[in-house]
Amino acid sequence: MPRSRYAAALVLAILAGTLTFAPPVRANGNFVFYPTNDSHVSASAPNSNFDNQPVLAVAGSPTRISYLKFSVTGLLDPVIHARLRIHVSTIPDSGSRTGGTVQRSGTGWLETSLTYANRPALIGSPLGAYGQVTANTWYDVEVTAAVINNGIVSFGISSADANGAYYDNRESGSTAPQLLVETGxxxxxxxxxxxxxxxxxxxxxxxxxxxxxxxxxxxxxxxxxxxxxxxxxxxxxxxxxxxxxxxxxxxxxxxxxxxxxxxxxxxxxxxxxxxxxxxxxxxxxxxxxxxxxxxxxxxxxxxxxxxxxxxxxxxxxxxxxxxxxxxxxxxxxxxxxxxxxxxxxxxxxxxxxxxxxxxxxxxxxxxxxxxxxxxxxxxxxxxxxxxxxxxxxxxxxxxxxxxxxxxxxxxxxxxxxxxxxxxxxxxxxxxxxxxxxxxxxxxxxxxxxxxxxxx
The missing domain is CATH 3.60.21.10 (Metallo-dependent phosphatases)
Structure with missing residues (x-):
């Protein structure tokens, strides 16, 4: 309809009281969540807790697995995308030719008591993998399949490569891990x-x-x-x-x-x-x-x-x-x-x-x-x-x-x-x-x- 005819029709409809307006659309939402718990475990020290360490470690020899847990709240619309974003540390040798594979994990753990011996199982197929990673750089992996709605979600990052990677943890301030969730x-x-x-x-x-x-x-x-x-x-x-x-x-x-x-x-x-x-x-x-x-x-x-x-x-x-x-x-x-x-x-x-x-x-x-x-x-x-x-x-x-x-x-x-x-x-x-x-x-x-x- 030409704009002039549209405007005239709009005015007439308003005057006649016949025009109805659809309710406002809720635009998509973007949420950033930070870990409530994170730590890593090592097969070389199966009963040790590493919560006091400044980094999250991932490697294949010895096996080191990093765990991150998030509390997802406030979502009103369906989840469209979710990404796990982590930052490679600046300590020496933080980068790696293989950054690790991300899977869901069990949620019944706390960073203060987590060890290799009591570590939660990694669940299901890999959600994604970080390729080669470089120090002082952010990397994302799509984890939408694991973030269905509000609730607790936990991830494990593992690698078969002996060349390990080190990531900043939740105490790292602006480079702490993030779970980015978009709904709509x-x-x-x-x-x-x-x-x-x-x-x-x-x-x-x-x-x-x-x-x-x-x-x-x-x-x-x-x-x-x-x-x-x-x-x-x-x-x-x-x-x-x-x-x-x-x-x-x-x-x-x-x-x-x-x-x-x-x-x-x-x-x-x-x-x-x-x-x-x-x-x-x-x-x-x-x-x-x-x-x-x-x-x-x-x-x-x-x-x-x-x-x-x-x-x-x-x-x-x-x-x-x-x-x-x-x-x-x-x-x-x-x-x-x-x-x-x-x-x-x-x-x-x-x-x-x-x-x-x-x-x-x-x-x-x-x-x-x-x-x-x-x-x-x-x-x-x-x-x-x-x-x-x-x-x-x-x-x-x-x-x-x-x-x-x-x-x-x-x-x-x-x-x-x-x-x-x-x-x-x-x-x-x-x-x-x-x-x-x-x-x-x-x-x-x-x-x-x-x-x-x-x-």
């Missing part, structure tokens, strides 16, 4: 979108690291352009993109980037994805996520390749028709180039498309191209902060190719930025609500999360 909207494969661009290259393995996030996360994959470097040839798609993100080709809904067009007519891209990428002379299409009640629009930001993006261009006319034919309450769009960015030049030629999205009350725009992560507040096409009807844009050029740590002048309405972490943006989409979370690759700690409601 439960996600399933049917209402989750996983997004990133600027992804694969045969001369590095960081795209494999982001592909491992997709391996564990169900959902539709929104690949935001520049999917393979350098020229998007058929061979590069087969040999460089295929072995990593290509593992999830069947659930991928791609957008075309500028590197794809370094091969004439983006033939490598359209040949690889086929009908899933739209018509080769267009590169735009739309689809629905019925479980969440969302309509998704994929556009081609390479305007010069498709007859322009101006008002009356083939793409702009198609977009207007698609918006009119799909009046979903919640709509999301994505293309490759950012229209707003603190790390890359902005593209005025895309404003007519952005204006059409804004006029139709679209909620979100996802982009790549700048090899960074940046989140914007909802805003108008003229950069005015607009929390009621504005479009929130994300730049997610963190798929694996390379990163740009430096930002230029911070542009209006930019809320958060990171140029040093590869990862994937996870969007959970349910009727009337969206929730976002940036998922970093293993052993990286930057994240960003929040929630919003549809217009």
């Amino acid at each position: 909207i439960p996600g399933t494969g049917e209402n989750v979108l996983l997004a990133a661009g600027d992804i694969a290259s045969c001369d590095r393995d960081t795209d494999e690291q982001t592909a491992r996030i997709l391996d564990r996360e169900p959902g539709t994959v929104a690949a935001l352009g520049d999917l393979v470097y350098e020229q998007g040839t058929p061979a590069e798609f087969a040999n460089c993109y295929g072995p990593t993100w290509g593992r999830h080709k069947a659930r991928t809904k791609p957008a075309v980037g500028n590197h794809e067009y370094l091969t004439a007519d983006a033939a490598g891209y359209f040949g690889y994805f086929g009908a899933a990428a739209g018509r080769p002379d267009e590169g735009w299409y739309s689809y629905d996520m019925p479980a969440g009640g969302w309509h998704i629009i994929v556009l081609n930001s390479n305007c010069s390749k498709v007859g322009g993006c101006h008002v009356g261009s083939p793409q702009e006319r198609w977009l207007q028709a698609d918006l009119a034919a799909n009046p979903a309450r919640c709509t999301l769009a994505y293309w490759h180039h950012p229209i707003f960015s603190s790390g890359d030049r902005e593209r005025a030629e895309l404003l007519p498309l952005f204006q059409a999205l804004y006029d139709a009350d679209v909620e979100l725009l996802l982009t790549g191209h700048a090899h960074q992560y940046e989140r914007f507040a909802p805003q108008t096409p003229t950069r005015v902060d607009d929390p009621v009807q504005g479009i929130r844009q994300f730049v997610v050029g963190t798929g694996g190719r390379s990163l740009q740590p430096d930002f230029g002048t911070i542009v209006p309405n930019s809320e958060i930025r990171n140029g040093t972490t590869y990862g994937v943006l996870k969007l959970t989409l349910v009727p009337g609500i969206y929730q976002w979370r940036f998922l970093p690759v293993a052993n990286q700690t930057f994240t960003d999360s929040g929630a919003g409601t549809c217009h």
Whole structure:
């Protein structure tokens, strides 16, 4: 509905007393818990208690296991993610080529009496493992499977490697262990979108690291352009993109980037994805996520390749028709180039498309191209902060190719930025609500999360 007609209808409904408002949405919550007990045990001293030691030790010869116990309280919504974050000590030889494997453990122990002889059992399959660790560095492991609700949770960290690691304990102040818990909207494969661009290259393995996030996360994959470097040839798609993100080709809904067009007519891209990428002379299409009640629009930001993006261009006319034919309450769009960015030049030629999205009350725009992560507040096409009807844009050029740590002048309405972490943006989409979370690759700690409601 055009904005003027929407406003008029809203006023009439209020005057008639027929308008009802949904109750406010409880946004997702982020909780930090610190250990109530922690210590380690050693097979070389089975009856000794090490609570007076300044570190937590993990090793395989002699066997040393560290235990951490937390009291989780105050959770009102379902747990979405939980991470055990620990800090490698600065004492000599704290780092290790193997940081240890995390499992659940029994909870009936106290740090003041814990010994190897009375240690609690480690329970079930490993939750995750710390790889090689370096002194004076934070490391995370996903432990969501162990944090179901409020209550006591206990972890054991063990290693078969004789080369032990040492971690700070709960008496260490700002470097004490943490259990980071996020609650909010439960996600399933049917209402989750996983997004990133600027992804694969045969001369590095960081795209494999982001592909491992997709391996564990169900959902539709929104690949935001520049999917393979350098020229998007058929061979590069087969040999460089295929072995990593290509593992999830069947659930991928791609957008075309500028590197794809370094091969004439983006033939490598359209040949690889086929009908899933739209018509080769267009590169735009739309689809629905019925479980969440969302309509998704994929556009081609390479305007010069498709007859322009101006008002009356083939793409702009198609977009207007698609918006009119799909009046979903919640709509999301994505293309490759950012229209707003603190790390890359902005593209005025895309404003007519952005204006059409804004006029139709679209909620979100996802982009790549700048090899960074940046989140914007909802805003108008003229950069005015607009929390009621504005479009929130994300730049997610963190798929694996390379990163740009430096930002230029911070542009209006930019809320958060990171140029040093590869990862994937996870969007959970349910009727009337969206929730976002940036998922970093293993052993990286930057994240960003929040929630919003549809217009």
